[in-house]
Amino acid sequence: MKTGEPFNVLWLQSGGCGGCSMSLLCADTTDFHGQLRDAGIHLLWHPSLSLESGDELQDLLARALDGRVQVNALCIEGALLRGPNGTGRFHVLAGTGIPMIDWVRKLAGVAQHVVAVGSCAAWGGITAGASNPTDACGLQYEDDRIGGLLGADFRSRSGMPVINIAGCPTHPGWVLESLMALAADMLQAQDLDPLARPRFYADHLVHHGCTRNEFYEFKASAEQPSDRGCMMEHMGCKGTQVHADCNTRLWNGEGSCTRGGYACIACTEPGFQEPGHAFGHTPKVAGIPIGLPTDMPKAWFVALASLSKSATPKRVKANATADHLVMTPAVRKTRLR
Amino acid sequence: MARLLVGPFNRVEGDLEVSLDIRAGRVQRAQVNATMYRGFEQILQGKLPTDALVYVPRICGICSVSQSVASAKALADLAGITMPANGLHVSNLMLATENLADHLTHFYLFFMPDFTRGVYASRPWHAEAVRRFAPSTGEQTREAIAARQRWFTLLGTLGGKWPHTQSIEPGGSSRAVDQAERIRLLSKLREFRAFLERHLFAAPLEAIAAMRSLDELWAWHDAAPNTGDFRLFLTCARDLDLQLLGPGPGLYLSFGAYAQPGHSSSPHALASGVWRSATQSLVEPDALSITEDATHAWLEDAAMPLHPLQGMTVPNADKAGAYTWNKAPRLAGEVVETGAIARQLASRHPLVHDAVAQHGGCVLTRVIARVLELALVVPMMESWLKALQPGEPYFNAFQLPDEGVGMGLSEAARGALGHWLVVKNGRIANYQIVAPTSWNFSPRDAGGTPGALEKALEGAPVLAGEKSPVAVQHIVRSFDPCMVCTVH
Ligand code: SF4
Numbered sequence: 001m002k003t004g005e006p007f008n009v010l011w012l013q014s015g016g017c018g019g020c021s022m023s024l025l026c027a028d029t030t031d032f033h034g035q036l037r038d039a040g041i042h043l044l045w046h047p048s049l050s051l052e053s054g055d056e057l058q059d060l061l062a063r064a065l066d067g068r069v070q071v072n073a074l075c076i077e078g079a080l081l082r083g084p085n086g087t088g089r090f091h092v093l094a095g096t097g098i099p100m101i102d103w104v105r106k107l108a109g110v111a112q113h114v115v116a117v118g119s120c121a122a123w124g125g126i127t128a129g130a131s132n133p134t135d136a137c138g139l140q141y142e143d144d145r146i147g148g149l150l151g152a153d154f155r156s157r158s159g160m161p162v163i164n165i166a167g168c169p170t171h172p173g174w175v176l177e178s179l180m181a182l183a184a185d186m187l188q189a190q191d192l193d194p195l196a197r198p199r200f201y202a203d204h205l206v207h208h209g210c211t212r213n214e215f216y217e218f219k220a221s222a223e224q225p226s227d228r229g230c231m232m233e234h235m236g237c238k239g240t241q242v243h244a245d246c247n248t249r250l251w252n253g254e255g256s257c258t259r260g261g262y263a264c265i266a267c268t269e270p271g272f273q274e275p276g277h278a279f280g281h282t283p284k285v286a287g288i289p290i291g292l293p294t295d296m297p298k299a300w301f302v303a304l305a306s307l308s309k310s311a312t313p314k315r316v317k318a319n320a321t322a323d324h325l326v327m328t329p330a331v332r333k334t335r336l337r
Numbered sequence: 338m339a340r341l342l343v344g345p346f347n348r349v350e351g352d353l354e355v356s357l358d359i360r361a362g363r364v365q366r367a368q369v370n371a372t373m374y375r376g377f378e379q380i381l382q383g384k385l386p387t388d389a390l391v392y393v394p395r396i397c398g399i400c401s402v403s404q405s406v407a408s409a410k411a412l413a414d415l416a417g418i419t420m421p422a423n424g425l426h427v428s429n430l431m432l433a434t435e436n437l438a439d440h441l442t443h444f445y446l447f448f449m450p451d452f453t454r455g456v457y458a459s460r461p462w463h464a465e466a467v468r469r470f471a472p473s474t475g476e477q478t479r480e481a482i483a484a485r486q487r488w489f490t491l492l493g494t495l496g497g498k499w500p501h502t503q504s505i506e507p508g509g510s511s512r513a514v515d516q517a518e519r520i521r522l523l524s525k526l527r528e529f530r531a532f533l534e535r536h537l538f539a540a541p542l543e544a545i546a547a548m549r550s551l552d553e554l555w556a557w558h559d560a561a562p563n564t565g566d567f568r569l570f571l572t573c574a575r576d577l578d579l580q581l582l583g584p585g586p587g588l589y590l591s592f593g594a595y596a597q598p599g600h601s602s603s604p605h606a607l608a609s610g611v612w613r614s615a616t617q618s619l620v621e622p623d624a625l626s627i628t629e630d631a632t633h634a635w636l637e638d639a640a641m642p643l644h645p646l647q648g649m650t651v652p653n654a655d656k657a658g659a660y661t662w663n664k665a666p667r668l669a670g671e672v673v674e675t676g677a678i679a680r681q682l683a684s685r686h687p688l689v690h691d692a693v694a695q696h697g698g699c700v701l702t703r704v705i706a707r708v709l710e711l712a713l714v715v716p717m718m719e720s721w722l723k724a725l726q727p728g729e730p731y732f733n734a735f736q737l738p739d740e741g742v743g744m745g746l747s748e749a750a751r752g753a754l755g756h757w758l759v760v761k762n763g764r765i766a767n768y769q770i771v772a773p774t775s776w777n778f779s780p781r782d783a784g785g786t787p788g789a790l791e792k793a794l795e796g797a798p799v800l801a802g803e804k805s806p807v808a809v810q811h812i813v814r815s816f817d818p819c820m821v822c823t824v825h
């Protein structure tokens with residue numbers, strides 16, 4: 001890491017819920033600000049954490065734009081609202097009369113790195129649901145199509161595309177580790193996956209480490225919320241296809257969606273807000289789920305599933321449709337000889 | 338007359354701008370503008386009703402569980418079902434975790450930092466306020482963030498993750514808590530209690546909860562004015578006369594929080610009620626008398642206020658006379674204030690009653706009511722955890738009708754939250770949300786009556802040269818606004 005020079009982070013919120021910021025404060029550390037400082041990160045401004053308000057922020061933005069203050073990472077949280085009719089008036093930066101999309105375009109031009117915090121800023125996210133009433137998009141993507149607000153060719157001063165720390169909300173660890181790596185010059189273009197998400201979390205699948213893996217093996221499936229079984233067959237779980245380390249990194253201490261008893265709805269993936277079927281239900285053709293595990297040929301999946309179903313232990317089957325253990329593992333002599 | 342446009346407002350949730358007419362160093366007139374619109378009520382149209390459970394938490398990242406609870410209640414109302422006791426306790430525990438976290442976050446991160454501002458440099462308490470509450474370096478700010486992080490691990494266990502927990506269902510909770518987890522959660526509650534008793538109050542929660550009057554509170558303060566962060570707030574408040582800032586409308590609305598199983602006479606741990614200061618009367622809220630008026634919102638209006646079941650949300654950014662994305666909710670035509678004050682008035686807490694009797698709703702009483710709730714609700718949570726019966730069901734299966742209406746009333750940290758939905762042909766035909774800040778930060782209605790904050794800002798002092806007047810900041814933040822909820 002370069003010594004002396006702080007890594008300046010400017011964080012602005014656009015068309016989102018603020019949840020990625022609130023999630024950020026749940027970072028697993030006993031001293032949030034201390035961790036930033038130790039990484040050489042200086043928060044120029046953050047909507048929830050800074051004293052500066054109104055005119056004080058406007059002054060800071062002016063200094064950022066004319067180069068008196070260096071912006072090392074411009075973090076945008078929330079979708080970019082282009083409507084109505086391209087005017088951007090669905091989100092005007094308060095006190096300025098200027099649409100947020102214009103501020104973001106200008107600031108992106110001076111920033112060393114541009115970071116999309118959360119799926120709204122990355123792809124448009126939940127804000128782009130249904131008919132997308134606000135014409136919301138991400139910084140450099142609109143769902144899975146490259147482009148977005150800044151355009152496919154945009155590169156920040158570092159030469160990198162927009163870094164998409166996708167998730168709804170995004171995990172505090174994903175954000176902090178990305179920022180710390182950027183500050184230490186340890187995150188390069190090759191560390192991003194094909195959708196420009198940091199590989200350190202996007203090269204994993206949610207299914208990895210899921211506590212329901214034994215049920216998955218035997219296709220012993222949950223039938224209603226609160227059941228303990230695997231949620232792939234009936235409850236809409238996309239964990240076998242979704243890029244994120246939710247079940248190995250964990251949320252809020254020991255949590256994850258699947259540990260909370262509900263399906264992974266693919267919140268790190270473009271377009272998750274419109275799955276084309278009811279959330280929490282698995283669409284099937286001839287009894288076979290349409291969304292099959294990544295990297296697995298369908299015929300193999302079908303063959304393995306029917307084989308493992310016929311071999312399901314009684315215990316696994318019984319527990320799959322209960323909210324507590326109704327049958328515990330047998331106690332046997334297991335001493336190895 | 339001078340005009341001042343204040344924004345962007347930070348340390349509130351979402352986007353807020355206030356425009357002020359100033360005469361002789363006082364705010365003469367205020368207009369409150371929520372400057373962002375996303376259109377959740379439009380997005381929800383045509384969806385399957387249960388899909389709302391995925392969308393609505395994402396209205397707001399600071400009170401996503403509150404939105405889930407209101408939505409689950411509306412769907413349960415539609416289906417005509419109730420949660421089993423375990424499911425109800427777990428959903429109350431989650432809501433309480435979030436609400437108390439909001440109070441904590443508000444106090445330490447959003448509200449107290451204003452006392453570190455340069456304009457107060459000459460005050461005797463200023464150096465101490467900076468030491469404790471300066472953003473990013475304040476000792477107590479950092480302690481509070483750490484305590485908050487630990488506190489939210491409750492939601493990791495109870496609901497998988499926060500925000501945008503999806504475990505709250507109309508039929509209960511998708512997460513059953515077992516014996517060992519119950520003990521672990523209890524120990525986390527105790528850890529949070531210890532933080533509050535050591536740092537915020539420097540006193541047992543029960544001692545705070547038992548306060549019966551402002552005199553008693555001030556005597557408690559004066560006995561050890563420098564210990565605990567709440568006492569430092571009281572020191573600042575007295576010095577700055579915060580009881581004079583930000584008078585509310587005198588009509589307070591609570592829908593009631595934390596429904597309890599099997600208590601038909603007193604169904605909520607924190608009561609519902611409408612308190613009218615002028616007549617000292619408490620009546621049950623009449624949900625049928627709620628309307629929203631869109632006269633000054635950038636939304637098409639029906640030329641008359643509509644009940645949420647008839648409500649409509651169609652943006653019109655060019656509408657003449659409009660100045661915000663927020664509609665103006667009214668209770669039988671009147672402006673109300675909602676929040677912790679309203680809950681404690683409805684629950685007849687003597688300290689809040691006395692504070693409101695003496696000073697009305699104001700910056701001082703709003704903060705007292707919120708902080709008091711931290712002391713009141715943590716012990717309630719301990720009892721709900723103890724009431725869980727592992728092995729008994731957490732979830733009741735349900736079936737939604739293809740046609741019907743549902744209403745879900747609940748309390749977010751910031752006050753009364755209501756969801757109304759109409760289902761036709763198995764799809765959502767209308768979904769309307771009236772959030773706490775919609776009430777508090779409402780614009781003028783057709784009759785020109787200003788909303789609660791607009792009125793509360795009138796008379797606020799503006800010092801020479803101030804571009805973002807500090808008194809205005811105290812008043813705005815005393816409501817702990819959530820703009821993303823307001824405009825959804
Ligand atoms: S619930 Fe989802 S993530 Fe867990 S084992 Fe089943 S498919 Fe995998």
Ligand code: SF4
Pocket residue numbers: 167168206242243244246256257258263264265266267268
């Ligand atoms: S489990 Fe799936 S839906 Fe849940 S946070 Fe992870 S990626 Fe998002």
